[in-house]
Amino acid sequence: MTTKPIGLYIHIPFCEKKCDYCDFYSFAADESIKQAYVDCLVKRLEEYSQTYSCKADTLYIGGGTPSQLSPKQVERLVTKARELFLTSDAEITVEANPHSSLPEFLKAAAWAGVNRMSFGLQSSDEKELEFLGRNSTPKELENAIKSAFSAGIENISADLMLGLEGQTKQSLSRSADFALSLGVKHISAYMLKLEEGTALYKKRGSLHLPDDDETAELYLFLCDKLTSNNTLQYEISNFAVPGFESRHNLKYWRCEEYLGIGPSAHSFINGERFFFPRDIKAFLDGNEPTSDGNGGSEEEYIMLKLRLTEGIDFKEYEKRFSRPFGEEKKEKARFLMKKGLVDINESRLSLTRKGFLLSNSVICEFI
Numbered sequence: 335m336t337t338k339p340i341g342l343y344i345h346i347p348f349c350e351k352k353c354d355y356c357d358f359y360s361f362a363a364d365e366s367i368k369q370a371y372v373d374c375l376v377k378r379l380e381e382y383s384q385t386y387s388c389k390a391d392t393l394y395i396g397g398g399t400p401s402q403l404s405p406k407q408v409e410r411l412v413t414k415a416r417e418l419f420l421t422s423d424a425e426i427t428v429e430a431n432p433h434s435s436l437p438e439f440l441k442a443a444a445w446a447g448v449n450r451m452s453f454g455l456q457s458s459d460e461k462e463l464e465f466l467g468r469n470s471t472p473k474e475l476e477n478a479i480k481s482a483f484s485a486g487i488e489n490i491s492a493d494l495m496l497g498l499e500g501q502t503k504q505s506l507s508r509s510a511d512f513a514l515s516l517g518v519k520h521i522s523a524y525m526l527k528l529e530e531g532t533a534l535y536k537k538r539g540s541l542h543l544p545d546d547d548e549t550a551e552l553y554l555f556l557c558d559k560l561t562s563n564n565t566l567q568y569e570i571s572n573f574a575v576p577g578f579e580s581r582h583n584l585k586y587w588r589c590e591e592y593l594g595i596g597p598s599a600h601s602f603i604n605g606e607r608f609f610f611p612r613d614i615k616a617f618l619d620g621n622e623p624t625s626d627g628n629g630g631s632e633e634e635y636i637m638l639k640l641r642l643t644e645g646i647d648f649k650e651y652e653k654r655f656s657r658p659f660g661e662e663k664k665e666k667a668r669f670l671m672k673k674g675l676v677d678i679n680e681s682r683l684s685l686t687r688k689g690f691l692l693s694n695s696v697i698c699e700f701i
Contacts, residue, residue, distance in 0.1 A: 339391035340603060341585040342419055344375060344411060345596030346395060347614060348402040350433075354467030355495075357529035359598035359612040360398040367614075372407045374618050376414050378595050383418035386593065386603060390419040392582035393426045396452075401430035405442030412446035420447075425581040427452055427491075430482075432474035440485040450489040450580075451482045452522075458512035459505045462498045467533060472512060479516045489578060491520035496556065497549040498526055499542055506552055510559055519578035523556055524571050525549055550691050557687055570641050570690045587642050589635045602629045633701040640697050645677075645684025659683070666699050 348368060349360040363371075393415050400408065412426060420426070427450040428443055430436065440451070457463050458472045470478075479490055492513045496506065513521055526543070528535045544552065557567055565573045569587060572580065585592050594601045597617045600609040607626035610617055632655050639646045648659045667678040675689035675696050689696050 337388070338590070339389045339421055340386075341392040341394065341582050341590070341592035342390040342415060343582075343592060343594040343599055344393070344395045344415070345594065345599040345610075346397040346400040346403060347371075347597055348397065349399045350402065351467075351469060352533070354465075354533035355526060355529070357532055358398060361614075363402075368403060368407065370618060371614065372403065372410060374620075375411060375595060379411075379414050379418055382593060382595070388419075388603075389421050390415075390593070391421045391424050392585065393420060393424060394582040395428045397429055399431050400428050401433065401436060401439050403439075405435075405439050408439065408448075409442045409446040412443065412448055416447055425450055425489075427580070427582060429454070430478065432470045432478040436478055437481040437484070440481050440487065444485040444487050449487060450491065451479075451487050452491040452520075453478055453482075453493070453518075455492040455509070455513055456495045457498065457501075457505070458509040459501075462495075462501060462505065462509075465499050466495065476512075476516060479518065483517070488517075489520070490516075490518045491522060491580065492516075492518045494521060494523045494556070496523055496525045496552045497544050501544065501552065503552060503555050506556055507559060510556060510563075514560075514563055514565065520572070520574040520580060521560060521565060522572050523553070523560075525553065553691060554687060567687075568643050570693060584642075587638050589630055589638050600626070605630055636700050637697050640683075640685055640700070641693065643684060645682055647682050649681065663700050670696060670699065 345359070347360045348363045350362060352360065393412070395408070395411065408428065416424070426448045428448050429452045430439070431454055453475060455475050456466055456468060460471065463470070479492075482490055494506075494509055494513065510521070528538050534541065560573045561567060565575055567573050568579050569583070572583070574580070591603045592601060593603055594609070597610050597614050598612045601607065601623065605628055607629040608623040609626055610623045635651075635654065636646065646659065651659050664678065664683075667676050667683050670676045670689070671678055674686055675692060677684050677686060685693060685696060
């Protein structure tokens with residue numbers, strides 16, 4: 335049984351409208367479904383508190399759009415999680431999008447203990463937002479972030495997206511400046527990927543997206559811009575004011591344990607990985623999650639840790655796996671360093687920004 339605090343994730347699969355790029359498990363639902371779902375989540379929390387006698391020092395409520403829940407529903411979930419799992423210093427994050435009742439939602443969330451919000455900004459350019467199928471305007475997003483501050487939640491994260499149709503360094507710079515001007519402490523910057531089944535994927539033949547080289551230039555440009563504004567890169571796609579890194583997401587990348595509840599949610603606990611299928615009916619019916627085998631292997635650890643700018647600490651690696659990182663791997667790293675893809679010294683291996691752009695290929699060299 336794990337003794338170190340785990341991370342706790344709760345998936346809220348409700349959205350007012352599916353964005354054109356989104357492949358997450360989400361759909362529109364009426365109030366009766368939402369209430370039944372919250373009831374089921376609470377029941378699962380109670381059951382898991384008996385099954386896993388552990389504490390959690392992070393809670394992440396993601397989606398979908400968790401702010402589709404009522405203030406009372408989110409308050410109930412956070413309060414129950416705090417009662418059963420959370421440490422007194424837990425990082426508690428909720429994702430949200432702007433809507434008319436958001437200020438009331440944020441007040442209830444803050445009262446329940448939420449201390450971090452994540453907003454899906456994506457862009458401050460209205461044409462880029464239209465391309466993505468986003469309903470919210472930059473002004474609405476500005477008001478949402480101000481409402482979070484007014485509610486007493488000062489740790490704010492915003493998402494940006496790279497590689498959009500018509501996107502330029504100038505428009506990306508404006509989006510970054512917009513987010514920074516609002517006082518966000520954390521920015522996640524993701525490259526657009528056309529996921530099968532999404533609206534953008536279906537019309538991919540008519541899209542005029544930046545090519546790989548142009549998208550790489552946008553990525554490197556944003557990295558430089560954010561770093562120059564004291565928002566430092568700590569993972570391939572994530573940047574934070576020092577001290578405001580996502581403690582929850584760091585658990586994933588450091589190959590630490592977490593418990594996920596809700597359809598499409600994944601878990602890694604006591605060395606086992608399992609997940610709930612993307613099926614809300616099965617979840618409401620009480621079906622058990624599906625096993626995904628054992629986790630925490632050397633290959634998995636390498637793959638996850640090399641996503642972080644901190645990379646792999648050789649002493650930590652040897653302590654975890656009771657064997658050194660290996661001279662053969664280090665020799666590969668020294669070869670890749672000559673190509674500007676990794677940095678290696680006596681104590682650590684990490685990817686460069688150029689290496690991040692080719693991370694799948696570079697990481698494969700070590701696993």
